[in-house]
Amino acid sequence: MxxxxxxxxxxxxxDCAENQSVLDAALRAGIELPYSCRKGVCGNCAGGIAQGEVAGLDGASIRNESCTPEQVLYCMCTPASDLQIQPVSWHRIDPGARKRFTAKVFRNQLAAHDVSVLQLRLPAGQRAKFHAGQYLQLAVGDGSTRCYSMANAPHESDALTLHIRHVPGGAFSARVPMLQQGDLLDVELPFGAVTLDAASARPIVFVAGGTGFAPIKSILDDMAKRRIERPITLIWGARRAEGIYLRSAVAKWQRQWPGSFRFVAALSEESRDAEDAFSGRVDQALQAHCPELAGSELYCCGSPGMVHAVRELALQKLGLAAADFHADVFVDGPALSAAEAVPA
Incomplete structure (x- = not known):
């Protein structure tokens, strides 16, 4: 039914089928609502129900701490009747935008002891169309997929760069150190709605944890390419200094925006006596360096716990408007099948 x-x-x-989420039904119908993790963690898909009733998929909770009392998670609920929904935003999906590619490993470099920068080349003459901040799904080989953000800017459309943390026992990440030049990988893209409002000139704050730096790098490289000028703060968190694994990219942005780009390395397990270092977590660094966020936009990418802590602080104590908080949550485990979510 x-x-x-x-x-x-x-x-x-x-139409939304029985035991299908509202989010997946919308995507299949060619309508994109805000979303990121699709697992009930990030809260990006939270929206209102103007009329009708919903139930949790397989008994799952339809709300999390990011929802207001009037909101539900569209990724975790299914209709119990006909519905009228009030999403924060929506737009039609370009039917030709999402494509599958068999990409070839071009370069595989160790950027930190537990992070690989994997560069993929697309087949000759083919290009990937995506917005800075979006991600791809990579086929693991057992029928499941894993999600990784593109770290390169969209103008580098014949290649894809991924930042992959080595997770012990990970279905794909554990294989990454053994990948060789010429190995083939099946990918599909783009996914995700955490992208930059290019028309805005307001101050922007980026908060990254570990490889959550990847989509932020894509956005900042895209801003640099288009010569977008606005006050920028980047807070990048790691346990120790070696976890800030691409200082060269930061240095490039400091040269690009000498008067308007500020960088802070938040080191949770190490004290560093440096102008751009903060001893503590990213949320603590945010409070210390950005105590007033009213009128700013904030993009946060990292683990569920980190994103939750930053969201709570920014909205409840630092004056950020809820609509100006954008999050991409990195959740371990298989992604939903792309076939379940995109237009046929």
Whole structure:
């Protein structure tokens, strides 16, 4: 049995099958709602229900700490009746935008003791269309996929660069150190709605934890390419200094924006006496260096716990508007099948 789901204030409506999430039904119908993890963790897909009833998929919770009382997680709920929903935003998906490629390993470099920078080349004459901040799904080989953000800017469209942390026992990450030049990998892209509002000139704060730096690097390289000028703060967290594994990229942005780019390395397990270092977690560094966020935009990428701590601090104590918090949560484990989520 299916139910009809309509978006309030529009002529958009689509069917949602039994035991299918509202988010997946929208994506299959060619409508993209805000989302990131699709596992009920990040809260990006939270939106309102103007009319009708929903239930949790397989008994899952339809809310988390990021939801207001009026919101539910579209990725974790299924209709129990016909619905009218009130998403924060929505847009039609370009049917030709998402594509599958068999990419070839071009370079595999160890950037830190537990992080590989994996560069992939697309087949000759093919290009990947994506927005800075989006991610791809990579086929692991057992029928599941893993999600990795593109670290390169969109203008480098014949290649894909991924920052991959080595997770012990990881279905793919544990294999990464053994990948050789010429090895083939099946990928699909783009996914994700955490992208930059290029029309805004407001101050922007980026907060990254570990390899959460990858999508932020893509955004900043894209801003540099397009010569976008706005006040920028980058807070990058790691346990120790060697975890800040691409200082050369930071140095490039410091040269690009000498008067408007500020960098802080937040080191949770190490004290460093340096102008750009902070001893503590990223949320503590954010409070120390950005005590007033009203009128700013904040992009946060990292683990669920880190993103939650930054979100809570920014919204409850530092004056950031909820609509100006954008998060990409890195969650271990398989991604949902792309076939379940995209237009046929």
């Amino acid at each position: 299916s139910h009809r789901v309509a978006i309030t204030g529009s002529d958009i409506a689509f």
